[in-house]
Amino acid sequence: MKLGLFGYGKMGKAIEQIAENQGLEIVWRMRHDDTPTPALLRQADVAIEFTRPEAAFDNVMLCLQAGLPVVSGTTGWLDRLPEAQKFCLENGGAMLWASNFSVGVNLFFALNRRLAELMAARPEYAVSLTETHHIHKLDAPSGTALTLAREMIEKVDRYKGWSLVPDTLASGEVPIIAIREGEVPGTHLVRWHSGVDEISIEHKAHSRAGFAAGAVLAAQWIADKRGVFEMGDVLGL
Numbered sequence: 133m134k135l136g137l138f139g140y141g142k143m144g145k146a147i148e149q150i151a152e153n154q155g156l157e158i159v160w161r162m163r164h165d166d167t168p169t170p171a172l173l174r175q176a177d178v179a180i181e182f183t184r185p186e187a188a189f190d191n192v193m194l195c196l197q198a199g200l201p202v203v204s205g206t207t208g209w210l211d212r213l214p215e216a217q218k219f220c221l222e223n224g225g226a227m228l229w230a231s232n233f234s235v236g237v238n239l240f241f242a243l244n245r246r247l248a249e250l251m252a253a254r255p256e257y258a259v260s261l262t263e264t265h266h267i268h269k270l271d272a273p274s275g276t277a278l279t280l281a282r283e284m285i286e287k288v289d290r291y292k293g294w295s296l297v298p299d300t301l302a303s304g305e306v307p308i309i310a311i312r313e314g315e316v317p318g319t320h321l322v323r324w325h326s327g328v329d330e331i332s333i334e335h336k337a338h339s340r341a342g343f344a345a346g347a348v349l350a351a352q353w354i355a356d357k358r359g360v361f362e363m364g365d366v367l368g369l
Contacts, residue, residue: 207275
């Protein structure tokens with residue numbers, strides 16, 4: 133299997149190492165100042181895209197227009213994601229976007245959904261969400277935190293939206309605290325607290341390896357498929 137990489141920073145290099153350890157070939161690596169052609173893109177069987185929010189939409193669209201399945205893990209461009217997904221479906225393409233490719237995080241998402249379902253009938257519990265990442269991360273809240281918050285809002289009627297603390301927090305909003313420090317790969321903590329107790333679930337990444345391995349797994353999975361997918365499809369969740 134041949135892979136192409138949009139983005140060759142820390143994540144791109146981690147993906148490259150895992151892919152090559154599995155016997156996969158990296159046929160091209162696109163940096164921010166490269167100009168890809170459809171012919172070059174089609175040398176790969178699947179593209180993996182980890183770049184910057186302002187570049188992600190164009191990169192994904194280049195792949196879809198070239199008929200190349202694409203896996204994207206760039207966050208911070210959700211306002212244009214539906215446009216790319218619509219184009220993909222209308223043109224028989226294949227794309228998979230995920231806020232987090234870690235297998236552990238996607239199991240964490242499943243736990244979050246189940247806990248939120250239980251809390252829907254327990255108004256004495258209030259939720260808060262804390263995410264901690266390295267100082268180089270460009271977006272806040274993280275895409276993973278937004279996925280967690282959207283799942284809570286979907287399951288619990290008393291929550292209608294989210295707010296980034298210390299912004300003004302309105303009634304019925306999930307408060308999200310975003311911390312940027314050191315080289316933390318990613319920690320997400322969900323707390324449901326009442327006047328008498330607290331229930332917490334947490335996922336803590338120890339390195340980028342889990343994210344990179346999940347992205348390679350997703351690329352292998354999507355190679356022969358058509359449609360719009362998420363990481364839960366890959367893992368059968």
